[in-house]
Every structure is written in structure tokens, then in C-alpha cells.
Amino acid sequence: MKKLIFALIAAATAMSAAHAQxxxxxxxxxxxxxxxxxxxxxxxxxxxxxxSGKIFGxxxxxxxxxxxxxxxxxxxxxxxYTLGGSSAHVESDGHAFYLAGKxxxxxxxxxxxxxxxxxxxxxxxxxxxxxxxxxxxxxxxxIGAQYNLSKQVALSLEYERYGxxxxxxxxxxxxxxxxxxxx
Numbered sequence: 001m002k003k004l005i006f007a008l009i010a011a012a013t014a015m016s017a018a019h020a021q022x023x024x025x026x027x028x029x030x031x032x033x034x035x036x037x038x039x040x041x042x043x044x045x046x047x048x049x050x051x052s053g054k055i056f057g058x059x060x061x062x063x064x065x066x067x068x069x070x071x072x073x074x075x076x077x078x079x080x081y082t083l084g085g086s087s088a089h090v091e092s093d094g095h096a097f098y099l100a101g102k103x104x105x106x107x108x109x110x111x112x113x114x115x116x117x118x119x120x121x122x123x124x125x126x127x128x129x130x131x132x133x134x135x136x137x138x139x140x141x142x143i144g145a146q147y148n149l150s151k152q153v154a155l156s157l158e159y160e161r162y163g164x165x166x167x168x169x170x171x172x173x174x175x176x177x178x179x180x181x182x183x
Contacts, residue, residue, distance in 0.1 A: 034050065074169065086127070092126050094124035102123035110147060111146070111147055114158075120139070134168070137163075157176070
């Protein structure tokens with residue numbers, strides 16, 4: 001699946017390169033809550049929200065339309081619980097790749113809002129007293145706002161949704177604060 005996503009990114013980049021006005025790269029800090037559904041477990045305690053990293057890049061075809069791809073690391077989290085009178089501990093780790101079309105509406109020269117719609121490939125692994133792995137390709141969407149500090153540098157805040165809910169690991173809802181550099 002990773003090869004398919006990278007092929008889509010390469011194709012979108014190649015098709016857009018002739019018309020591209022602005023390419024960009026960025027780094028972000030993403031915060032996601034972690035979830036654990038262990039049947040019959042009691043006294044559960046999880047890490048909750050954790051900050052993690054995101055890297056992304058894209059091409060603005062014109063002032064309104066663009067294409068963006070990115071990678072988000074959901075970090076590892078742990079969960080302690082009691083099952084059948086015995087204490088247990090598990091840890092999860094996860095990440096996601098996404099490819100999305102992006103629509104931007106500039107409100108003025110410095111401020112704009114945007115929406116993204118595409119696909120995401122997510123993977124979560126669980127280790128410890130339980131071991132599982134979950135990989136899924138599903139929808140990706142985001143809405144956000146961007147503030148342009150200059151023609152090259154912008155800051156953004158966005159809400160992202162990485163597919164459907166899972167039984168363990170990072171929930172699909174994420175908040176991201178990012179900085180991007182236009183070239």
C-alpha cells in the first residue's frame with residue numbers, strides 16, 4: 001500500500017509541476033488521544049493526548065487548488081488495566097500517510113481557510129500482554145486556517161480525521177499546529 005501512495009504522490013506531483021506556482025514543505029505538531037478497548041478489562045488508565053510529529057509537502061496549482069501529501073507519527077502510548085484479577089500492560093504505536101486535494105479560500109493577503117479531502121493509510125501495532133496489528137486505507141479529511149507571516153512562511157491550525165475509529169492506539173481525530181515554507 002505504501003508503494004501505491006508514493007506512486008499517487010509522484011503522479012500528482014508530475015501532473016501538477018507544469019502548472020505549479022508554489023511548492024511547499026512543512027513540519028507540524030499533532031495531538032491525538034489514544035484509545036484502548038479490551039473486552040472485560042477494568043481499572044484502565046491510558047496516556048491520553050500526546051503530541052507527535054508531522055511532515056508534509058504539496059503543490060499549490062493556483063490560489064485555490066492544490067495537492068498535499070504527508071506523514072504523521074502518532075507516537076507510542078501505554079495502557080494499564082486489570083483483567084480477571086491480574087494486572088496487565090500494553091503499548092501501542094502508530095503512524096499514517098495521506099494524499100489529499102486541497103481547497104483554499106483567501107480571506108485577505110495574510111489569512112485564509114482551507115479544506116482537504118483524500119485517502120490515508122494508517123497502521124497501529126499493539127504489544128505487551130496482547131499483540132495485534134491493524135492497517136487500514138480509508139478516507140482522510142481536514143479543515144483549518146492559515147496565517148501567512150511572509151510570502152515564504154506560514155503558520156496553520158487544523159483539525160484532521162484519519163479514517164475510521166480503531167479498538168486501540170491513536171484515535172482518528174487530530175489537532176495540528178504547523179509551519180510551512182513556500183519555495
